[in-house]
Amino acid sequence: MKLVTIRTTEGTHPGIVTDKGIVDLSEFMPEVPDVKSLIENFSIDALGDLSSKAVNKGEFIEESEVDLGPAIDAPGKIICIGKNYGKHAAETNSEIPKFPILFNKFRNALSGDNDTVQLPDNAEKIDYEAELAIVIGKEAKNVDEASALNYVFGYCAANDLSARDLQFRTNQWLLGKSLDGFCPLGPHIVTADEIQDPNALDISCTVNGDIRQQSNTRDMLFPCKEIVSYISQYMTLKPGDVILTGTPEGVILGYDESKQVWLQDGDTITVEIERIGKLSNTMKK
Known part of the structure; x- marks a missing residue:
């Protein structure tokens, strides 16, 4: 099952992707305003029943006609893991971390599939980072690894856009990571029941069609x-x-300085993850 955020003139609505098109779920549940509310109030099984009802009774919208917002547009927390692929750590001349490196982005950084992302006036070294995103489905506190994935609602593609000159201005990464629009998320959330093993998915990134990351x-x-x-x-x-x-490896920061060409006006970045989908964004000055 795939869930999307639909932007409308009345605000955002939750939607379900079907073989016939997208169904706006606000037709059936006007009291549930967004995807986060769906996750909070429905199990995956219950949403499966709702999806069947939507297919039978809903009006289908062509995906090309839908303005997709961030896959989830009101997360309480956006937590990021740094240097989590060995080859990426190596290309940036970093030590292999002993513990997960945590940092965060804020909601202002969210953007949706096919959104344009504004290049900042006060930064020049803008980089891409293809990433798998986890969306939590149940409250999790002190959970063990054996049961941890039971708390996951689903997965989506993300692009951890980074202004490297701002990221390394100080020893805190936040400034370079949470600029407006710098967390594209989408195009949809794929529920966890459809992803048997999240650590067995091909992931790639292209810039204007040229492969930059492949892992x-x-x-x-x-x-x-x-x-x-x-x-x-x-x-x-x-x-x-x-x-x-x-x-994974392949970011611009990992290139020899003489070959570093940072993202520019008009560049289109596409993150693709097996069984998840493609997330594309264009940079704009």
Whole structure:
């Protein structure tokens, strides 16, 4: 099952992707305003029943006609994992971390599939980072690794856009990571029942059609279950929280300085994850 955020003139609506098109679920549940509310109030099984009802009674909208917002547009937390692929750590001349490196983005950074992302006036070294994102489905506190994935609602593609010159201005990464629009998330959430193993998915990134990153989530240093368990030892994860799980090698920062060409006006970046989908965004000055 795939859930989307539909932007309308009246605000955002939750939607379900079907073989016939997208169904706006606000037709059936006007009291549930967004995807986060769906996650908070419905199990995956219950949403499956709702999806069947939508297919039978809903009006279908062509996906090309829908303005998609961030896959989830009101997360309580956006937690990111740094240097979670060994080859990415190596290309940036970093030590292999002993523990997951945590940082965060804020809601202002969210953007949706096919959104344009504004290049900032006060930064020049803008980079892409293809990532698998975890969406939490149940409150998780002090969960063990064996059960950690039971707390996951689903997965989506993410692009951890980074202004490297701002990121490394100080020893805190926040400024370079949470600029407006710098967390594209989508195009939809694929529910966890459709992803048998989140650490067995091909992941790639292209810029204007040229392959820049190509890997598999099995190469994570800290797999998804360990990440969820680790974070839950220190902060309570809530339904709708999002975790970006790190990026593989191939980012611009990893190139020799003489070959670093940072993202520019008109560049289109596409993150693709096996069984999840494609997330595309264009940079604009």
